[in-house]
Amino acid sequence: MNDEPAFTLSRRGALVGGAAAAAAGAVPIDAGAAPTGPAQPAPPTVPVRFTVNGKARALDLDPRVTLLDALREHLNLTGSKKGCDHGQCGACTVMVEGKRINSCLTLAVMHDGDAITTIEGLGRPGDLHPMQAAFVKHDGFQCGYCTPGQIMSSIAVLQEIKDGVPSYVTADVAGSATLTGEELRERMSGNICRCAAYSNIIAAIADVAGAKDVA
Amino acid sequence: MKPFTYERAASPAAAAAAVARTPGAKFVAGGTNLLDLMKLQIETPRHLVDVNRLGLDTIEPTAEGGIRIGALVRNTALAADARVRRDYGVLSRALVSGASGQLRNKATTAGNLLQRTRCPYFYDTNQPCNKRQPGSGCAAIGGFNRNLAILGTSKDCIATHPSDMAVAMRALDATVETVMPNGQTRRIAIADFHRLPGSTPWVETALVAGEMITAVTLPAPVGGTHIYRKVRDRSSYAFATISVAAVLRPTNGTARFAFGGLAHKPWRVEAAETRVDGGAKAIAAAALAGAQTTDQNGFKIPLVERTLASVLAEGAAA
Numbered sequence A: 001m002n003d004e005p006a007f008t009l010s011r012r013g014a015l016v017g018g019a020a021a022a023a024a025g026a027v028p029i030d031a032g033a034a035p036t037g038p039a040q041p042a043p044p045t046v047p048v049r050f051t052v053n054g055k056a057r058a059l060d061l062d063p064r065v066t067l068l069d070a071l072r073e074h075l076n077l078t079g080s081k082k083g084c085d086h087g088q089c090g091a092c093t094v095m096v097e098g099k100r101i102n103s104c105l106t107l108a109v110m111h112d113g114d115a116i117t118t119i120e121g122l123g124r125p126g127d128l129h130p131m132q133a134a135f136v137k138h139d140g141f142q143c144g145y146c147t148p149g150q151i152m153s154s155i156a157v158l159q160e161i162k163d164g165v166p167s168y169v170t171a172d173v174a175g176s177a178t179l180t181g182e183e184l185r186e187r188m189s190g191n192i193c194r195c196a197a198y199s200n201i202i203a204a205i206a207d208v209a210g211a212k213d214v215a
Numbered sequence B: 001m002k003p004f005t006y007e008r009a010a011s012p013a014a015a016a017a018a019v020a021r022t023p024g025a026k027f028v029a030g031g032t033n034l035l036d037l038m039k040l041q042i043e044t045p046r047h048l049v050d051v052n053r054l055g056l057d058t059i060e061p062t063a064e065g066g067i068r069i070g071a072l073v074r075n076t077a078l079a080a081d082a083r084v085r086r087d088y089g090v091l092s093r094a095l096v097s098g099a100s101g102q103l104r105n106k107a108t109t110a111g112n113l114l115q116r117t118r119c120p121y122f123y124d125t126n127q128p129c130n131k132r133q134p135g136s137g138c139a140a141i142g143g144f145n146r147n148l149a150i151l152g153t154s155k156d157c158i159a160t161h162p163s164d165m166a167v168a169m170r171a172l173d174a175t176v177e178t179v180m181p182n183g184q185t186r187r188i189a190i191a192d193f194h195r196l197p198g199s200t201p202w203v204e205t206a207l208v209a210g211e212m213i214t215a216v217t218l219p220a221p222v223g224g225t226h227i228y229r230k231v232r233d234r235s236s237y238a239f240a241t242i243s244v245a246a247v248l249r250p251t252n253g254t255a256r257f258a259f260g261g262l263a264h265k266p267w268r269v270e271a272a273e274t275r276v277d278g279g280a281k282a283i284a285a286a287a288l289a290g291a292q293t294t295d296q297n298g299f300k301i302p303l304v305e306r307t308l309a310s311v312l313a314e315g316a317a318a
């Protein structure tokens, strides 16, 4: 995939149009919650520079713009999804400086100088990241809306286990975690899948990790 | 979100001064609680002072043999720190019981202490709530209050404090270090940090306007078996219904128990800790003395007792 795939604009246009119609009029969606009461003047913009999928980007943003909205609405990287917009569903998961975070609960202007990786930065058709390929192989999705966040989290989970980060189900926090289904499920609990493809997602992660008999 | 202006602070003292000086200003750390509330217009700051990147993200040994945790240390980094996992296991466990992997990578030590209640009426701007809108009333009293507090409540508010981390820090006798807008520093014992609602439920901590948390210190390790047991409506990624932070058989002193999900602060009654020989029933009776339940949350009393029994059994097997 290119940084700005040609199909995004038309597909996005249709989706945005639909959402805006439902929300009574052409409300700009970058600034978060729909305004209530009389319009207030927009605050001064703040310059921000960061690297997204290896490419340097410079934006001048209303400080209210979340990292998720900067990626989707300003950089046309619509792979990261807006599910709940409150850090509850995980569809917006991206990597910042190598760590997974919810891009909906952070401001873009707080990321000056950071290196960000989105689902678009992992692989491309014909050259998938091993985790992307495993999701295809194991049918780790149905509607696909949560999938970019699930894949970003899956990659991060394996790294976190390697880095010695304990989880609530790790028997001995002072020791190291073993790759069990229970560990993977606990660590993936911040990514909700409304189609409930969970068992296949765990199978995909276990496959990439080379773990056998994970149930 | 309401419009706001944004600045990156140059030092902790400058950040404190900026928040004290600018009307409607707030600090922003991880942003995982503040931005959530700003999107709902429950928080409407007019200015944000970003306190990331001030070098407050390290964990250092103290002269007293404990550790000093920088205010901006992320929850994941704290839970994964080798010293914390070895010497303060209850803290590591409490941290990883909270939120999700993504949120813990962003959430900070100071922000976690200062996260606001999850009372459903605090979140619903169509409902009266004394904490959100002083004097408007409390929709939770007489409303859906199954998960709300049973200790330290008032006729104006029965909210709980939702932090898991703070409960473990209470069991470990942590101290909060701050810098004031005038540049002076002070230390606040974790026991005195969170406030009970009384007649001013919107005053939630001992901090004054513009006061910034710079670190949390833990005294030298006390040894013992460390357990954090969280009981909730689903087994992962949910706030506590109740929780127990326990340090069993520490090298000096008696066992320690702090409880979450019961009050607007981590609940610890030191007198209850001398009752270990009486088992869970005796400890719970002393710790929960004076509890006032509603018609929905009375179950928390036997739940605490049974969870304590389970914690003691786990400790005995360890």
Ligand SMILES: Cc1cc2nc3c(=O)[nH]c(=O)nc-3n(C[C@H](O)[C@H](O)[C@H](O)COP(=O)(O)OP(=O)(O)OC[C@H]3O[C@@H](n4cnc5c(N)ncnc54)[C@H](O)[C@@H]3O)c2cc1C
Pocket (backbone or CB within 6 Å): A086, A087, A088, B026, B027, B028, B029, B030, B031, B032, B033, B034, B035, B036, B051, B071, B097, B098, B099, B100, B103, B106, B107, B108, B109, B110, B111, B112, B113, B114, B115, B162, B163, B164, B165, B211, B212, B213, B214, B237, B238, B239, B240
């Ligand atoms: C879906 C979801 C589930 C969650 N589940 C849990 C859970 O199970 N258990 C749990 O404990 N928590 C849970 N949380 C809450 C989470 O732990 C907090 O959001 C987080 O710890 C807040 O830290 P932060 O750095 O992001 O704070 P911010 O949002 O940046 O700040 C919070 C508050 O602290 C103030 N502040 C920040 N830094 C300082 C400072 N240095 N000095 C003075 N004031 C400061 C800010 O002004 C703000 O008022 C959950 C959150 C979400 C969204």
Ligand code: SF4
Pocket (backbone or CB within 6 Å): B117, B119, B120, B121, B122, B128, B129, B130, B131, B132, B137, B138, B139, B140, B141, B148, B156, B157, B158, B159, B201
């Ligand atoms: S319990 Fe407290 S937070 Fe909840 S509605 Fe009442 S006043 Fe508000």
